Amino acid sequence: MSFAILLAAADGAPDPMKLNLWVAGTALLVFAIAFSILYFKVWPVITKGLDDRNDKILGEIKAAEDARSQAKQALSEYEQSLAQAREQAQQTIAEAKAEAQRLGDEMKAANERELAERMARAKADIESARRAAVADIHANASELAAAVASRILKREINPADQAGLVSEALGELDEAGV
């Protein structure tokens, strides 16, 4: 048998384009039955399963986005409140500093005022003490001078003389700058 014989044998083969209603009818029937079963029993189940999963995934993504949004908002609020607290703290510190400064200034002023008053009072006291001392000196000096003069003169000096001598002595003292 040669290749030519094979080709010749092919001539007797059935026509591939031959119409066969049995085969066509079987194909129509089988596909119609298969399609009917698949239409009611398979595709609704598969599409529902895929849709459910899709919805689930989309729902999870949305929930995650919502959670992220809420977290972002909470973080923003937290940062905002933190900034407010920080600002409030700064303000409180500034106010405290100002108050401390004010109190310090007041205390300083009061101290200075009190010091000035005390110094004035001390000066006045000193002046009055000085005056009293001078008056005492004057008194003692006049008595002492009268006593000295009495001894020297051997006579009693009456008060009028004594007053004249004292005034004279005081005048000399004043002139001497005592």
Place this chain on the structure above:
Amino acid sequence: MSNLLLAADSPLGHVLNGKSMWSEISWVGEIGDVASLHEVMLVLGGILLVLGLMFAASRIRTGRDGQGNERYVTRGRLAQIVEVIVVYLRDEMVQPILGEKQTRRWLPFLFSIFFFILVLNLVGLLPLQDLHHFFGLHHFLLGGTATANINVTASLALFAFVAIQVHSFRELGFLGWLDHLTCGLTKGPKGLWLVVPIVFAVEFAGVFIKPVALAIRLFANMMGGHILLATIIMLPSMAQLGLEPGSGAWFGVSIATGSFAVALTFLELFVAFLQAFVFMFLTAVFISLMSHEEHEDEDHDVDEVAAEVAAIH
């Protein structure tokens, strides 16, 4: 194996439809070729399709409430493969053409026809007839590619034709359907009325040519691929006629053709998926062509043409 193929007398003899063992049963034989190979494979393919997809659907189905996130997980390789195919074809292929609403409406039909063709193509790749010969069962019981039969592809194309026309009349109505067949030219300038009969004749022929093209494309691809494969596998036997069996040249031819046949089988595997997809996809395209959107686009085109004609005048 090649000797077994040679027993079929020709590559066509191995690929074409033949009588199955059931045909020799008297009461079956009396009603003609009811139990031919392709008819048996059609029934077998239909059963495998329904059982396989029902099994896959049961695995894709949403589980019980108490299962938590696990209820949404698809288990099993078959179910996962089906799911991947369905999701990809729906989201990437059909939905961009038909839109979401029409996709939901036509998905059961389109995917049924896709998986039906795919199962028949894949089952046709199994060398069942050759195994029968190998084990000495000379009566064909099973085997053959039903989609390599023009009667089968024509029947499937008839379903596609009905689907396309049902969609057309539902979307456009009878007048809209007629208007569509004139490409909306009746709304254009009066001068265009002259070409309306020609356009209508071409478009009306197209209504039938489209499904016929679907049928012939699937049939020719499956038939051609199998004939090529059978021819390549038969080459060693042919070489045996001219070369001394067992010689180096004969071994060389056998190894070369055997390797090429394996490569071609992988190509056939790819073609099995491709042709199923092409049939389904083109049906979807033909359905989408008979929608309002397409019609509006055509009206727009006509308006543009009319404006250009007016400008020329």
